[in-house]
Amino acid sequence: xxxxxxxxxxxxKALEKERTGISGFDEITRGGLPKGRPTLVCGSAGxxxxxxxxxxxVRGVTLFNEPGVFISFEESDVELATNVxxxxxxLNQLIADKKLILDFxxxxxxxxxxxxxxxxxxxxxRLGYAIDSxxxxxxxxxxxxxxxxxxxxEAIVRAELRRLFRWLKEKGVTAVITGERGEGKLTRYxxxxxxxxxxxxxxxxxxxxxxxxxxxxxKYRGTSHGTNEYPFFIDDKGxxxxxxxxxxxxxxxxxxxxxxxxxxxxxxxxxxxxxxxSSILVSGTAGTGKSTLAAHFINAACTxxxxxxxxxxxxxxxQIIRNMRSxxxxxxxxxxxxLLQFQNARPSAWGLEIHLALIHKTIEEFNPAVVVVDPITNxxxxxxxxxxxxxxxxxxxxxxxxxxxxxxxxxxSAQSEIEDSEVGVSSLMDAWLLVxxxxxNGERNRGLYILKARGIAHxxxxxxxxxxEHGIELIDAYIGxxxxxxxxxxxxxxxxxxxxxxxxxxxxxxxxxxxxxxQELYEAQLRAxxxxxxxxxxxxLMELEEEQKRLKEAAAQRVEIARLRKADTSGxxxxxxxxxxxxxxxxx
Amino acid sequence: xxxxxxxxxxxxxxxxxxxxxxxxxxANRWNLRLYVAGQTPRSLTAFRNLKDICEEYLKGQYHIEVxxxxxxxxxxxxxxxxxxxxxVRKLPxxxxxxxxxxxxxxxxLVGLDIQPR
Numbered sequence: 132x133x134x135x136x137x138x139x140x141x142x143x144k145a146l147e148k149e150r151t152g153i154s155g156f157d158e159i160t161r162g163g164l165p166k167g168r169p170t171l172v173c174g175s176a177g178x179x180x181x182x183x184x185x186x187x188x189v190r191g192v193t194l195f196n197e198p199g200v201f202i203s204f205e206e207s208d209v210e211l212a213t214n215v216x217x218x219x220x221x222l223n224q225l226i227a228d229k230k231l232i233l234d235f236x237x238x239x240x241x242x243x244x245x246x247x248x249x250x251x252x253x254x255x256x257r258l259g260y261a262i263d264s265x266x267x268x269x270x271x272x273x274x275x276x277x278x279x280x281x282x283x284x285e286a287i288v289r290a291e292l293r294r295l296f297r298w299l300k301e302k303g304v305t306a307v308i309t310g311e312r313g314e315g316k317l318t319r320y321x322x323x324x325x326x327x328x329x330x331x332x333x334x335x336x337x338x339x340x341x342x343x344x345x346x347x348x349x350k351y352r353g354t355s356h357g358t359n360e361y362p363f364f365i366d367d368k369g370x371x372x373x374x375x376x377x378x379x380x381x382x383x384x385x386x387x388x389x390x391x392x393x394x395x396x397x398x399x400x401x402x403x404x405x406x407x408x409s410s411i412l413v414s415g416t417a418g419t420g421k422s423t424l425a426a427h428f429i430n431a432a433c434t435x436x437x438x439x440x441x442x443x444x445x446x447x448x449x450q451i452i453r454n455m456r457s458x459x460x461x462x463x464x465x466x467x468x469x470l471l472q473f474q475n476a477r478p479s480a481w482g483l484e485i486h487l488a489l490i491h492k493t494i495e496e497f498n499p500a501v502v503v504v505d506p507i508t509n510x511x512x513x514x515x516x517x518x519x520x521x522x523x524x525x526x527x528x529x530x531x532x533x534x535x536x537x538x539x540x541x542x543x544s545a546q547s548e549i550e551d552s553e554v555g556v557s558s559l560m561d562a563w564l565l566v567x568x569x570x571x572n573g574e575r576n577r578g579l580y581i582l583k584a585r586g587i588a589h590x591x592x593x594x595x596x597x598x599x600e601h602g603i604e605l606i607d608a609y610i611g612x613x614x615x616x617x618x619x620x621x622x623x624x625x626x627x628x629x630x631x632x633x634x635x636x637x638x639x640x641x642x643x644x645x646x647x648x649x650q651e652l653y654e655a656q657l658r659a660x661x662x663x664x665x666x667x668x669x670x671x672l673m674e675l676e677e678e679q680k681r682l683k684e685a686a687a688q689r690v691e692i693a694r695l696r697k698a699d700t701s702g703x704x705x706x707x708x709x710x711x712x713x714x715x716x717x718x719x
Numbered sequence: 720x721x722x723x724x725x726x727x728x729x730x731x732x733x734x735x736x737x738x739x740x741x742x743x744x745x746a747n748r749w750n751l752r753l754y755v756a757g758q759t760p761r762s763l764t765a766f767r768n769l770k771d772i773c774e775e776y777l778k779g780q781y782h783i784e785v786x787x788x789x790x791x792x793x794x795x796x797x798x799x800x801x802x803x804x805x806x807v808r809k810l811p812x813x814x815x816x817x818x819x820x821x822x823x824x825x826x827x828l829v830g831l832d833i834q835p836r
Contacts, residue, residue, distance in 0.1 A: 237799045244830030247765075247819035252756035253800040260792035282818075499775050627808065 146353040149269075149305040152190025153183070155372030159357040160348060164329060169299050169306040171326035173318045174333030179344060179365055180309040181206070182215070184271040187307050187367045189220045191269045200232045200261040204277035208233035218369045231259045238281035245283045251291040255298060264303060270299065271455065274309040279320045296325045306654035311342030317349065328352045328462035334360070341482035341513055346372055346526030366492075373488050374523075382531040386410070389501070390535050394422075399581055399590035405562050406586060407500075408534040410527045412557060414541040415566035419577055420541040420598055422446070424564070425503045426455040426462060427603060428538050433465035437500035442490060444509040448473040452564075452613040459601045472497050482512040483522045490526060494535065502530060506540040509554065514557055523556050556620045561585045566596070569617055576617035578608060595621065744761035749773070750810035751831075756803040757789045761820050765804035768821035776833050806830075 148162030157163045164170045164187070174180050181203075182529045188199035203211055211233060212222040225231035234257060262264040264272065278288050299306045301607065308326060310318035317323045323330055330349040335342055351597040363372040388403035397404045405411055411428075413421045443451055452463050453471070474493055478486065487589035504526075523539070527668045530537040539560070557563055563582040568575040577654075579596045581589045595617045609616040611626050616624045721761075734753040753769055755762035765787065775782045788795050788803065798807050808831055817830035828834075 234796065236801060238801060242814065242816050244815065244826055245819050246815040246817055246826040246830060247768075247822035248761060249802040249804060249819040250761075251802050253754060253795045253803045255803065256756055256788045256792040257795045257800075278801070 148354070150195065151187045153186050153370045154368075154370065154625040155361070155363070156346075156370070158353065159346075159361055159372060161253060161354065161356060164305055164307070165351070166305055166351070167300065167303045168328040169296050169308055169326050170329040170331065171308050171310055171318070171440045172331045172333065173310040173312055173323070173325055175312040175335065177643060178312070178333035178335045179363075180333055181211075181273050182218070182365060183331075183370055184273050184307045184309055185220065186216050186218075188231060188269050188271055189215070189222075189225065189369075192225055196230075196266040197268035198230045198232075199271065200234065200258065200265070201271045202234050202236055202258060202261075203273050203274065204236050204281075205274060207235045207237070210384070213415075218365070228537075230266050232265055232267070234258075234261055235276070236277075236279065240281050240283075243281070243283075245517070246439040247288065249296070251278075251288075254291075255295065256297045259302070262302060268304060270304045270306040272306065272308045274311060276310055276318065276320050279653075284425075290354065292322070292325050293716075312589060320555075323349075333363075338482065339516075341485075343482040345484070361489060364485050364488045369446075370689040371488060371492060373484070373491055382408075382528070383534065386536055389441060390431045390435075391424075391428030392429075393603050395469070395594065396579075396603075400584055401588045405536065405584070407536055409561035409585070410529055410539065410559065411528065411538040411562045411564065412539050412541055412560040413564045413566060414543050414557075416543050416568060418602065419566035419568055421542070421566060421598065422451070422505055423455065423458055423460075423598060423603055424566070425505050425538055425540055426451070429462065429465070429471060429501060429503060430460050432501040432536075433462075433468075433470045436470070438497060439465070439471045439501040439503065440497050440499040441471065442493075442502070442504045443475045444478050444504075444506065447475050457600070458598055458603070468503070472499070478509040478512045483510060483518050485514070486510065487522050487526060491529060494529070494533070499535060500536065501536050503538045504540070506542045520555050520559075522558055527556075527559050558581075562587070564663060569615070571617070572620050574618050574620075576621075578615075578617060579605065640700075734772075748811065749777050749828065750784075750808070751781060752784045752786060752807040752809055754786050754795070754798070754800045754803055754807065756789055757787065762804055764822065765806070765820040768824070768827070769806060772821065772824055772827055772831075776828065782804045810834075 140229045147166040148160070148164065149166040149496075150163040152155050158224050172183055177256050185201065186318050188201055190201050191197040201211070206214070206345050208222075215222060217239040222231060223234065236254065236257070254367075258270070261267065265563060277291065278292070282288050308322065308324040311319070312320075312332075313319035317330060317332065318464060331349045332347045332349050334345045334347070336345065337343075344365070346363050347360045348356045348358065361372050363370060365371075385407040387407040388405065389407050390397055390404040391400065415421050425441070429441060430438045441451070446454070448466075452466070462471060466473070472493075474489070476486075481489070490502075490504075507519070507523055510522065514522065527537060539556075541556070560583075562584040565580045565582050567578055567580075569578050570576075577596050577598075580593050580594045581591070583589075592610070593608050593615055595608040597606060727764065751769070751773070753766060772802065773783065786794050788800065795802075798805075798814075800807075802818040804818070804820060806821060807816040807828075808817075815830055815832065817827055823829050
């Protein structure tokens with residue numbers, strides 16, 4: 132039978148996992164620790180091994196009702212209980228409820244003399260008894276390496292450890308074994324060679340005087356797992372691992388819009404604002420109104436009744452509220468209503484990872500619709516650009532997954548390229564507003580551009596923006612032959628333009644009046660000529676009539692003369708006719 | 720062995736098994752407790768070795784208590800027993816622990832702080 136066939140006959144059963152209940156850890160391991168098998172947790176001193184192990188047990192009891200046994204080789208049970216009490220774990224109560232057994236195994240090398248062969252059956256018996264007496268499902272051995280220093284014969288210890296791990300597997304308990312980090316090895320005594328299933332490495336690194344805890348799954352046999360280093364932190368609620376690096380680009384893209392809080396800016400963004408769940412970058416030099424834009428955005432969100440979270444890394448809550456009041460935005464009422472929460476901290480207070488972790492945690496707790504981080508550039512004080520970018524990428528991924536709209540401000544230093552986002556995150560952002568001061572004619576004016584807005588048809592024009600006591604007002608900047616003008620230059624230019632306009636108006640009116648006058652003039656002249664013509668015509672006609680009269684009278688005169696001279700020529704008849712005619716005319 | 724252990728744990732083991740007040744006081748000088756886990760050959764060897772050493776060096780001054788952790792696993796906690804067999808010298812103080820089957824007599828004597836004659 133071929134191997135392939137055999138595999139087909141016996142379908143592989145996926146490795147069963149035991150959820151630890153440790154925040155974030157089950158995500159990066161995709162389910163928790165291997166069930167019924169031992170896991171090695173190693174790390175240098177103070178890395179949090181004991182705490183991890185303890186939380187594994189306590190969560191097991193409180194979340195999954197799985198009793199646990201803690202065998203400690205280093206700290207007494209009293210010490211342990213006291214140490215973890217600060218994390219809100221009440222071990223004594225769990226012990227009283229028979230859900231937890233703490234067993235302190237103390238070996239003092241100086242008290243021990245080795246004579247001949249022995250084995251560690253007593254340890255097995257102690258452990259076995261503890262497991263059976265409360266039906267434990269989880270076991271912690273912290274830290275087994277104490278055996279190496281306590282017992283002289285390493286060979287016996289090694290043989291017994293191998294037996295112990297086999298025995299633990301047979302018992303079917305999910306075990307966590309801690310081990311001290313060794314030089315060039317995971318553990319000082321090479322415990323990793325016994326624990327083949329799952330090895331977790333805890334690390335606490337100090338960079339720029341800031342320590343950051345990190346966790347890595349070195350191996351996890353038979354399952355896929357995140358392989359990155361995951362930051363984690365320990366606070367008053369215990370362990371928190373940040374699984375955010377494991378997020379991919381699989382988030383949904385909401386189609387709803389959120390207003391920017393400034394009408395004119397919404398208009399520039401296709402009339403609706405930004406997409407919900409998008410990430411918005413506002414960059415600009417100092418004093419360009421980035422925080423005020425953020426305040427507008429928050430104001431709009433809270434007015435809609437949504438929750439907003441403001442991470443301020445430069446100003447205190449009071450200061451922001453006071454300053455925003457001066458531009459007519461009352462944030463205090465939203466704080467009182469519980470819609471707005473401030474998280475103020477200096478970036479240098481913690482390392483980047485812890486900042487991220489805290490942001491993460493606060494978001495989880497507050498569940499906001501809008502998050503403002505003002506400004507992201509301050510993180511450069513605690514990490515280099517690569518780290519900061521990585522951190523912001525994870526933050527953005529996280530926000531996107533939760534469909535939270537993120538509003539980030541970025542301070543551009545005066546000497547750097549204005550479209551440089553400093554942290555180099557502009558490519559991560561869905562929308563990028565640039566506010567810049569434009570200096571000309573001895574004054575600084577604020578201009579706002581939309582450099583990009585993915586998926587939104589946006590205005591490509593610069594707007595001048597004013598900080599008034601009613602908030603931000605956007606005004607069309609003057610764009611003319613002389614370039615973009617703002618501030619007093621703009622109003623000067625506008626005045627000039629108005630004057631020119633007026634002049635042109637007046638000139639036109641003048642021309643029209645002139646035309647009118649000309650028309651009237653010519654019409655008058657026409658009338659005068661007409662009159663003259665008529666007068667002259669009458670005169671000519673009269674003259675003509677006179678002339679005719681005179682001709683008639685002359686003809687009549689001639690007829691009369693002829694009659695008087697007794698002319699008898701044919702011409703006389705003609706003359707008689709003529710005379711007759713003349714008489715007729717005279718009679719008329 | 721089990722029977723022996725039970726008996727030994729109740730009564731001081733003296734060379735002739737005779738009980739007297741003086742013997743009892745003397746027997747309490749050396750209060751030894753042997754932890755074993757079941758009647759394994761190693762347990763038996765350890766007990767035999769211990770018995771031999773006591774008879775030779777501490778005759779009449781010792782008391783051996785054998786505790787089988789298979790039967791009483793909770794008792795391992797009190798004396799912080801990990802390895803078996805473990806011999807605990809309860810008296811005289813301070814407490815000393817000797818692990819192993821006690822086959823190396825010299826080491827046992829050093830461990831118990833007994834000056835060889």
